[in-house]
Amino acid sequence: MSVSPSGFAPAPVAARATVHHLRASRIREVANAGIGLPDVLPFWFGESDQVTPAFIRDAASRALAGGATFYTHNLGIAPLRSALADYVGALHGATALDNVVVTSAGVNALMLAAQLVAGPGDRAVAVTPLWPNLVEIPKILGAEVETVSLDYGAHGWTLDLDRLLAALTPDTRLLMINSPNNPTGWVMSRADQQAVLAHCRRHGIWIIADEVYERLYYGGDAGEGAIAPSFLDIASRDERVICVNSFSKAWLMTGWRLGWMVLPAALTDDLGKLVEYNTSCAPSFVQEAGIVAVREGEAFTRGLVGRLRAARDHLVGALAAVPGVDVHAPDGAMYVFFRLAGASDSLALCKQLVREARLGLAPGSAFGDEGEGFVRWCYACDAARLDDGVKRLRGFLGR
Numbered sequence: 001m002s003v004s005p006s007g008f009a010p011a012p013v014a015a016r017a018t019v020h021h022l023r024a025s026r027i028r029e030v031a032n033a034g035i036g037l038p039d040v041l042p043f044w045f046g047e048s049d050q051v052t053p054a055f056i057r058d059a060a061s062r063a064l065a066g067g068a069t070f071y072t073h074n075l076g077i078a079p080l081r082s083a084l085a086d087y088v089g090a091l092h093g094a095t096a097l098d099n100v101v102v103t104s105a106g107v108n109a110l111m112l113a114a115q116l117v118a119g120p121g122d123r124a125v126a127v128t129p130l131w132p133n134l135v136e137i138p139k140i141l142g143a144e145v146e147t148v149s150l151d152y153g154a155h156g157w158t159l160d161l162d163r164l165l166a167a168l169t170p171d172t173r174l175l176m177i178n179s180p181n182n183p184t185g186w187v188m189s190r191a192d193q194q195a196v197l198a199h200c201r202r203h204g205i206w207i208i209a210d211e212v213y214e215r216l217y218y219g220g221d222a223g224e225g226a227i228a229p230s231f232l233d234i235a236s237r238d239e240r241v242i243c244v245n246s247f248s249k250a251w252l253m254t255g256w257r258l259g260w261m262v263l264p265a266a267l268t269d270d271l272g273k274l275v276e277y278n279t280s281c282a283p284s285f286v287q288e289a290g291i292v293a294v295r296e297g298e299a300f301t302r303g304l305v306g307r308l309r310a311a312r313d314h315l316v317g318a319l320a321a322v323p324g325v326d327v328h329a330p331d332g333a334m335y336v337f338f339r340l341a342g343a344s345d346s347l348a349l350c351k352q353l354v355r356e357a358r359l360g361l362a363p364g365s366a367f368g369d370e371g372e373g374f375v376r377w378c379y380a381c382d383a384a385r386l387d388d389g390v391k392r393l394r395g396f397l398g399r
């Protein structure tokens, strides 16, 4: 320990214990292991290898040229809130501008939603395997998080509804649920949503529904326009349901940091205070571009879903032919989460894959203990790139 000339010895510095004990992202850990290595083929992050479509980039350029460089209202600019209210209304039923708040992407919306309803000692339940942020965010606020695991079997990942309802005890404060799910692609059925909503209504439990992948849905019969079942379809706008969404996935805008949430209007003023003390607002030219994405992006999103469906089928087919791989085609999102013989320590295996095969995958254990033995592959790219990745995996397994 260093001692200052005055003889004062400062105590060792440390973050508060809750923060210190948060689990670091194992996806990042693997990606960091690949930094500086040449020719790594990355499939570890949840984003496409394509840039945001030009009509949205052009809208941002125009907004910047026009001087959209100032703070905005905490809740977002009115034309974007209005565009989002129309968009959500068309997908899920009447939604007022007061029910919609613009955020700095989905992860900020999740944090704000949790800050609105959860505090120290509160009990939260999360369905896993799950993108780690949903489990760690309530912990930052001092809540205790119990996880309920999906089951893996002959039909892929499924929910044991009774087990989830049993975990949602009357003293539970909130449920964090993500469907379509990252990493498994599991999509919650309408019937299960209804049962969970009825149960949560009975006990006054908040539902924070992460629906950022609602457009990346390959079930249903509406083709590329299909939308995953949403809690917004069945809940009223003034009950304990907060739905989180994002521009990142359906419009390929990951780096823009723009999202929104739908919530009871009675919470909006308090949420405005939280936005003020977190980020103050989303960037103003980004919000302007968001209006164009929402109002003019439908054809793009439908095309994207078509390409993702084809990529999913291509990757599942290719992986199914690899000895030691156990894979199912997921109904939603943009990942294949497959079991791999020899992946009993998926973190170590994924680091080895980066070093020795130049293949970047995310370890299943990053998404909860039940994800151990699995790896996640983001398939938002073209078939040639997927083929190259599968070839590297085959080469590694066949050594």
Ligand SMILES: Cc1ncc(COP(=O)(O)O)c(C=O)c1O
Binding pocket: 046, 104, 105, 106, 107, 108, 131, 178, 181, 182, 210, 212, 245, 246, 247, 248, 254, 258, 259
């Ligand atoms: C389940 C889930 N929720 C939320 C997000 C947040 O995305 P963003 O913060 O880019 O909107 C992600 C990103 O991968 C995700 O997988």
